[in-house]
Amino acid sequence: xxxxxxxxxxxxxxxxxxxxxxxxxxxxxxxxxxxxxxxxxxxxxxxxxxxxxxxxxxxxxxxxxxxxxxxxxxxxxxxxxxxxxxxxxxxxxxxxxxxxxxxxxxxxxxxxxxxxxxxxxxxxxxxxxxxxxxxxxxxxxxxxxxxxxxxxxxxxxxxxxxxxxxxxxxxxxxxxxxxxxxxxxxxxxxxxxxxxxxxxxxxxxxxxxxxxxxxxxxxxxxxxxxxxxxxxxxxxxxxxxxxxxxxxxxxxxxxxxxxxxxxxxxxxxxxxxxxxxxxxxxxxxxxxxxxxxxxxxxxxx
Amino acid sequence: xxxxxxxxxxxxxxxxxxxxxxxxxxxxxxxxxxxxxxxxxxxxxxxxxxxxxxxxxxxxxxxxxxxxxxxxxxxxxxxxxxxxxxxxxxxxxxxxxxxxxxxxxxxxxxxxxxxxxxxxxxxxxxxxxxxxxxxxxxxxxxxxxxxxxxxxxxxxxxxxxxxxxxxxxxxxxxxxxxxxxxxxxxxxxxxxxxxxxxxxxxxxxxxxxxxxxxxxxxxxxxxxxxxxxxxxxxxxxxxxxxxxxxxxxxxxxxxxxxxxxxxxxxxxxxxxxxxxxxxxxxxxxxxxxxxxxxxxxxxxxxxxxxxxxxxxxxxxxxxxxxxxxxxxxxxxxxxxxxxxxxxxxxxxxxxxxxxxxxxxxxxxxxxxxxxxxxxxxxxxxxxxxxxxxxxxxxxxxxxxxxxxxxxxxxxxxxxxxxxxxxxxxxxxxxxxxxxxxxxxxxxxxxxxxxxxxxxxxxxxxxxxxxxxxxxxxxxxxxx
Numbered sequence: 001x002x003x004x005x006x007x008x009x010x011x012x013x014x015x016x017x018x019x020x021x022x023x024x025x026x027x028x029x030x031x032x033x034x035x036x037x038x039x040x041x042x043x044x045x046x047x048x049x050x051x052x053x054x055x056x057x058x059x060x061x062x063x064x065x066x067x068x069x070x071x072x073x074x075x076x077x078x079x080x081x082x083x084x085x086x087x088x089x090x091x092x093x094x095x096x097x098x099x100x101x102x103x104x105x106x107x108x109x110x111x112x113x114x115x116x117x118x119x120x121x122x123x124x125x126x127x128x129x130x131x132x133x134x135x136x137x138x139x140x141x142x143x144x145x146x147x148x149x150x151x152x153x154x155x156x157x158x159x160x161x162x163x164x165x166x167x168x169x170x171x172x173x174x175x176x177x178x179x180x181x182x183x184x185x186x187x188x189x190x191x192x193x194x195x196x197x198x199x200x201x202x203x204x205x206x207x208x209x210x211x212x213x214x215x216x217x218x219x220x221x222x223x224x225x226x227x228x229x230x231x232x233x234x235x236x237x238x239x240x241x242x243x244x245x246x247x248x249x250x251x252x253x254x255x256x257x258x259x260x261x262x263x264x265x266x267x268x269x270x271x272x273x274x275x276x277x278x279x280x281x282x283x284x285x286x287x288x289x290x291x292x293x294x295x296x297x298x299x300x301x
Numbered sequence: 302x303x304x305x306x307x308x309x310x311x312x313x314x315x316x317x318x319x320x321x322x323x324x325x326x327x328x329x330x331x332x333x334x335x336x337x338x339x340x341x342x343x344x345x346x347x348x349x350x351x352x353x354x355x356x357x358x359x360x361x362x363x364x365x366x367x368x369x370x371x372x373x374x375x376x377x378x379x380x381x382x383x384x385x386x387x388x389x390x391x392x393x394x395x396x397x398x399x400x401x402x403x404x405x406x407x408x409x410x411x412x413x414x415x416x417x418x419x420x421x422x423x424x425x426x427x428x429x430x431x432x433x434x435x436x437x438x439x440x441x442x443x444x445x446x447x448x449x450x451x452x453x454x455x456x457x458x459x460x461x462x463x464x465x466x467x468x469x470x471x472x473x474x475x476x477x478x479x480x481x482x483x484x485x486x487x488x489x490x491x492x493x494x495x496x497x498x499x500x501x502x503x504x505x506x507x508x509x510x511x512x513x514x515x516x517x518x519x520x521x522x523x524x525x526x527x528x529x530x531x532x533x534x535x536x537x538x539x540x541x542x543x544x545x546x547x548x549x550x551x552x553x554x555x556x557x558x559x560x561x562x563x564x565x566x567x568x569x570x571x572x573x574x575x576x577x578x579x580x581x582x583x584x585x586x587x588x589x590x591x592x593x594x595x596x597x598x599x600x601x602x603x604x605x606x607x608x609x610x611x612x613x614x615x616x617x618x619x620x621x622x623x624x625x626x627x628x629x630x631x632x633x634x635x636x637x638x639x640x641x642x643x644x645x646x647x648x649x650x651x652x653x654x655x656x657x658x659x660x661x662x663x664x665x666x667x668x669x670x671x672x673x674x675x676x677x678x679x680x681x682x683x684x685x686x687x688x689x690x691x692x693x694x695x696x697x698x699x700x701x702x703x704x705x706x707x708x709x710x711x712x713x714x715x716x717x718x719x720x721x722x723x724x725x726x727x728x729x730x731x732x733x734x735x736x737x738x739x740x741x742x743x744x745x746x747x748x749x750x751x752x753x754x755x756x757x758x759x760x761x762x763x764x765x766x767x768x769x770x771x772x773x774x775x776x777x778x779x780x
Binding site for chain 2: 078152153154158165256257261264266269283290295
């Protein structure tokens with residue numbers, strides 16, 4: 001009670017007098033393997049608001065950063081896929097919880113970088129939170145939608161289950177950057193894929209989402225976020241031999257046909273661009289899975 | 302080791318009523334092709350069976366146009382129930398003509414009659430029967446209510462299971478409401494032509510199934526045709542890559558069933574008698590010309606010698622020879638090109654330190670033959686442990702722990718099939734979980750069923766054939 005009272009008093013004082021306190025601005029870096037390194041290239045992108053005022057220097061990922069990110073994603077993949085579905089569900093729900101608690105920060109960032117009103121920005125953040133909750137609930141159900149027992153003509157117990165395809169490289173939607181990013185990352189995580197994603201927008205809310213992920217018990221490397229030039233990074237990811245799927249949802253403005261051709265060299269699963277965030281369907285989750293069918297022999301009694 | 306000599310027991314070819322030459326089956330009519338006709342020979346005798354038309358670009362165009370017309374005018378508007386009834390009819394006629402088809406398939410492909418009679422052709426009929434029942438139940442394939450067919454499907458299939466691969470392609474496509482243009486492999490076009498006759502007997506509307514013969518260029522023209530909505534290909538990973546590249550940026554849907562380098566893992570507690578049969582079936586079924594063959598034997602080190610002794614003893618009883626002989630276990634290699642490829646890869650394996658062994662077996666003078674072969678002392682990095690041989694050649698590697706077995710099994714860009722032999726149920730389940738392969742057989746191998754999805758991880762392709770997942774590949778939308 002005492003603490004709450006003090007806080008109220010401080011707040012009312014702040015409102016009464018013009019603040020003299022100097023802000024502590026955030027350094028927006030990459031998110032790779034659970035850590036927040038700068039780009040090895042030393043490059044940054046200067047982000048300004050709608051009126052041209054300086055907001056931040058966001059680290060700009062390079063080809064080598066992309067390679068590191070794929071390595072981190074591959075390393076994390078068996079562990080994430082091997083976690084129980086209940087566990088994955090709780091982690092994804094935790095993301096929603098932590099995001100809810102940091103709503104104000106995301107509203108602020110989206111206002112600055114997407115020129116939104118506070119109300120519109122809040123609406124996007126809330127939609128993103130709800131989308132994490134929706135996906136959290138799928139982890140222990142999707143196998144019942146995508147898998148089945150198969151009545152084969154013989155003495156076999158035969159079962160098909162959807163399994164994660166592996167490492168998924170994603171070009172996230174440009175518009176509505178937080179919601180768009182959630183709409184492509186969350187479905188990949190549901191079944192146990194790990195992700196390397198080039199976010200859309202200025203990258204601020206993407207890196208802040210990385211902070212949310214890092215404090216939500218998501219193992220390091222499960223999601224790797226590379227703010228930067230998608231046109232520069234995507235070809236390396238599309239051609240990378242240790243990437244299993246390429247999600248081009250947000251690549252509509254890029255030369256995505258070339259990216260799909262590059263992906264063909266290693267027969268990656270490719271999701272072609274769509275307008276806006278990815279659709280909210282179980283099919284979208286299953287698109288990043290492989291059906292594994294196991295035939296178990298039944299003995300003669 | 303001795304065993305009784307068998308008297309020859311060849312299946313009669315008198316059941317066949319083949320034509321001298323076959324044309325293209327387009328829009329319900331037989332017509333000549335624009336390209337130069339080619340012959341198909343029997344791989345066991347090198348004797349010509351018949352000549353077949355070669356479809357050029359104009360013919361591909363005509364076939365796609367016929368399929369489009371049938372899609373618009375007859376097959377598209379038809380009720381699912383009636384589509385299903387046509388497919389049931391086809392399934393029944395396939396059963397009625399099963400013996401004839403088995404003989405034709407053995408003659409054209411070189412595989413033993415016991416396989417075509419007991420595996421290929423029964424599965425073909427079962428595939429149509431299974432898919433027939435889906436035609437009026439598409440709301441339940443898992444895409445929501447009222448899913449829609451893609452339209453015209455272009456399908457290109459390989460020579461290892463000619464009619465079976467046709468059934469895997471044609472049956473689900475038609476059940477979903479698509480019309481098809483299918484190109485069988487250049488060396489095995491015969492049973493596809495007999496299938497055209499079966500479509501005629503079933504009264505299938507003209508243009509619903511179009512069959513065009515030809516070489517690789519015909520297939521390339523077909524999958525690239527602008528009026529094709531859906532492409533399904535089974536064949537080599539190299540060609541699969543080319544197709545994926547050619548289709549990039551188009552609206553076409555694609556499923557690929559490509560190569561493999563399947564691991565067959567034998568643990569020290571495996572039921573050995575069954576395991577030996579499974580190893581033999583895994584690599585010598587269809588002369589090993591199987592994309593999901595168990596071509597890498599991973600045997601636990603402690604039982605390596607015992608397994609090798611018993612395997613060699615079992616291999617000594619395999620009877621190689623006339624594919625039409627009912628006693629034959631190992632038939633002919635499909636073509637001289639394939640025989641050269643197998644020989645080249647085995648030579649490379651020996652040059653890299655592998656030790657090859659084959660039972661004493663006399664190869665017929667005519668035809669294309671390769672004795673069942675096992676290569677021991679193979680390293681994970683050896684050519685024959687990495688490249689798909691597509692022949693009766695087993696590469697043997699060893700392991701000590703389950704983790705090592707899993708790591709070695711997954712150490713390949715392919716991911717189509719795997720086998721596990723162990724009497725310990727909990728271990729089987731744990732290992733199956735960690736194998737990155739689309740089909741895992743435990744204490745069995747090379748089993749197929751239309752209700753069971755089949756297809757690969759990684760560079761073995763994408764999409765599934767069989768079951769609900771197989772039907773989804775031929776549908777879109779749904780509410």
